[in-house]
Amino acid sequence: MTVTSVSAPPMGESRLLADHPGGPVPQVDLRSLVDLLTRAGLTGRGGAGFPTARKLAALDGRRPVIVGNAMEGEPLSHKDAVLLQRSPGLVLDGLDILRHALRPSRTVLALGARVPTPPDRRGIEVRRLADSFVAGQETALVNQLNGHDPVPTDPSTPVFRRGVDGRPTLVLNAETLAQLALVVRHGATWFRSQGLEDDPGTFLISLTESVPGLLDHPGVLEARRGVPLREVLRRGGADPGRVQAVLLGGYHGAWIPGHALDTSLSRPGLAPYGATPGAGIVHLLDQGACPLDVAARVTAYLAGQSARQCGPCLNGLPHMAQTMRRLARPGADPRLLPELERLQVLVTGRGACKHPDGTVRFVASTLRVFDRHVQEHLRGHCDKDHPRRAAR
Amino acid sequence: MTTRLHVDWTRCDGHGSCVELLPELLVHDEWGFPLSRTGEPDAVVPRQLDDLARRAVSACPLQALRLRS
Numbered sequence: 001m002t003v004t005s006v007s008a009p010p011m012g013e014s015r016l017l018a019d020h021p022g023g024p025v026p027q028v029d030l031r032s033l034v035d036l037l038t039r040a041g042l043t044g045r046g047g048a049g050f051p052t053a054r055k056l057a058a059l060d061g062r063r064p065v066i067v068g069n070a071m072e073g074e075p076l077s078h079k080d081a082v083l084l085q086r087s088p089g090l091v092l093d094g095l096d097i098l099r100h101a102l103r104p105s106r107t108v109l110a111l112g113a114r115v116p117t118p119p120d121r122r123g124i125e126v127r128r129l130a131d132s133f134v135a136g137q138e139t140a141l142v143n144q145l146n147g148h149d150p151v152p153t154d155p156s157t158p159v160f161r162r163g164v165d166g167r168p169t170l171v172l173n174a175e176t177l178a179q180l181a182l183v184v185r186h187g188a189t190w191f192r193s194q195g196l197e198d199d200p201g202t203f204l205i206s207l208t209e210s211v212p213g214l215l216d217h218p219g220v221l222e223a224r225r226g227v228p229l230r231e232v233l234r235r236g237g238a239d240p241g242r243v244q245a246v247l248l249g250g251y252h253g254a255w256i257p258g259h260a261l262d263t264s265l266s267r268p269g270l271a272p273y274g275a276t277p278g279a280g281i282v283h284l285l286d287q288g289a290c291p292l293d294v295a296a297r298v299t300a301y302l303a304g305q306s307a308r309q310c311g312p313c314l315n316g317l318p319h320m321a322q323t324m325r326r327l328a329r330p331g332a333d334p335r336l337l338p339e340l341e342r343l344q345v346l347v348t349g350r351g352a353c354k355h356p357d358g359t360v361r362f363v364a365s366t367l368r369v370f371d372r373h374v375q376e377h378l379r380g381h382c383d384k385d386h387p388r389r390a391a392r
Numbered sequence: 393m394t395t396r397l398h399v400d401w402t403r404c405d406g407h408g409s410c411v412e413l414l415p416e417l418l419v420h421d422e423w424g425f426p427l428s429r430t431g432e433p434d435a436v437v438p439r440q441l442d443d444l445a446r447r448a449v450s451a452c453p454l455q456a457l458r459l460r461s
Contacts, residue, residue, distance in 0.1 A: 154400040156460065310401030311425040346421060349433030352402045 009186035013194060015202050016178050017086055017222050025093045026184050030056070030101040039188035041200045042180060046136075046173030047249070047279040049267075052180060055170060056102075058160045063105045065164040066098050067145065070174035071112040071129065071136030074250040076281045079204035080174045081115045082220040087178060088118035094177025095124055097184050098170070105167060109174075110141055133251070133305035137353050138171045140307070151307035152353035173279075175204055195225035196266055205265075205280040207236045210294065214238055214286050225277065226266040229256060232282055244287045245369060249278035251298050252358025254365035258287075274365055290384035291373055295366040296321070296328040302359045313356045316347035320363060331380040340367065395461045396434040397445060399426060403456035410457055413448040416441060434460065 010018035028036065037053035044050045046069060068091060072080040084091060091109070099107050107124050111117060112131035127145070134140055135150040142163040144150040163169025172180070179201060183191045192200040202222050209215045216237025223232060233240055246256045248265075254275035256263055263269050265277045285291060303317035320343045327336045344364055347356040367374060376382055397410075397417065406424035417435045421427040428435035437445045437459065449457045 152402070154402055156398060156400070156458065311404060311406055311423055312401065312421065315423040315425075345431075346427075350399075350401060350425075350427075352400065 009182075009190050013202050013224050014222050015182055015194075016083060016090060016175065016204060017220075020087055020089055022089050025096045025100075025181070027100045028097065028184060033097065033101045033184070036183060036188055037180065040183045040191040041188075041198070042176070042183055042191065043199070044173055045175035045179060045203055045279065049276065049278075052172065052176055055160070055172070056098075059102070059168045059170060060161070062168055064102055064168040064170055066095060066102060066104045066107045067141060067164065067169060067171045068095055068107075068109040068124075068174055068177050069136060069138075069141060069171050070115045071110055071131050071141060072115055073112060073131050073133045073136040074252075074279065074281065075133075076206060076208050076247075076250045076283050077279055078114075078206045078208075079220050079280060080112070083174055083178060083204065084111070084116050084118060088116075088120070090178035090181045091174050092118060092120065092122050092124060093181035093185075094172070094179075096122060097181060098172075098177075099124075102170070104170075106164065108145060108164070110145070112136065115174075132307075133302070134307050134353060134355055137355075139353065141171060142169055151309055152355075154352045199225045199266055199277075201225055203277065203280045205232055205282055207232065207282050207284075209238075209284045209286070210289055211286045214242060214284050223265075226264045226269070228262055228264050229282070230261040232265070233261065233284070238284060242287050243284050244289065245285045245291065247283040247285065248273070248275040248281065250281040250283070251302055251362060252354070253278060253281065254361055255285075255291075255369040257369050273369070274361060288385045290328065290382055290386050291366065291370040292324070292328040292377060292382075293384070293386045295363070295370075296324040299324045299359065299363060302355070302362070306355060307353070310351040310356070312347045312350035316343055316350075316356065317359055319343055320347070320359065324363065324366075327374065327377060328386070330377050330382040332377045334378050337367070337374070393461050395437045395442070395445070395459050396432075397428070397437055397448075398434045398458045398460045400456045400458065403454045405454060405456075407453055409451045409453070410448040413444055413451060414441065417445075 034053050034057050042052045070080040109126045111128045130150045137152050140152040142159050145164045159169045195201045243258045245258050254273050256273050299321040303321040306313045308314050344360045348360050410426050411418045418426045
């Protein structure tokens, strides 16, 4: 297979956010593309981290529909918006390459409310869709593109079998598309020259803070897979001494305690905390904030984001949020802890999408990582800030 | 080959006929939705309950129940 490189490959960790001169998009057939992506070891950058080559290979012979997912429904994520602002050509290149390899019946780029429209569309169907926390989940996205509500459907029929227009549907995150375009331009060896042996390449990180001033440069940066958390904080200009904990993976994610900043952003590094590199969301919690107060607000937000279709989620998440709210008050009843455990078991795995499970992951991580603070609350103490809600 | 009882939660409204037909496998949770006794989200159906499981699937007024192998 010939890979036409019209420019020198970007060196260092800035790849997606480097300047891209553009030029003709190399065309490869499906078999070569699957082979190349397998050798590169590219995984999905939307959160789940599934191998991209296997996603392509899973499509059956029918003409598929290709969907670029730039919904970015997670409030702490900004990477898709920055990518479409900074390097929209790479995302479109990725879609072009797939269009050539898969001969789809439709190619769609789905944009959430905060994501800018690319200046050039190259005949790709660019759709600005209704967004919400769950609207970017694969089945919800397909449902909306089929003219229905932006809510998830039962996953027993996977979208790669039957999705948009009833066709096999390939949904790839915008960043995955851009990474794919770079792999095709510069090759698997180049791709693997950053990151880890079993998790190569770079990824975009959305770096945010719980109070203004914790970071000198909040925003989106690009780093190699496996970068230590401490290095990410340094690049954002954070004083590690002011960081109480780091929320990895957004509101469905898990906490890394402030004493564990040497943890690397890799699957094995994060596994002890129940976290994954996910979609690269890194949110810093300042020393002054009451983690239970923050967690209660997040849980209330998540309860409000239920698509209100599945009974255990619709009923269980508000109950969980209310219990977290009570635990956030110093002098909390110790019976709230077994109640939270009971609720976690009751909602896990009992929904069409991963919203209940993600909420449970967040709550369980909060209780584990901030166990000492929970005990303080049960004894009637809290030396941290509980900012009064401005609006509810 | 194991058969599992799968609930499409987007359809289920807690009508309860499945729990009545399969008390060995299901109970009502506190909101009235079917809860697997085994703790797995999709309960394994033992062979001796095959017929009752099939009846539960056809009895569901919202077609929310499915057998998956």
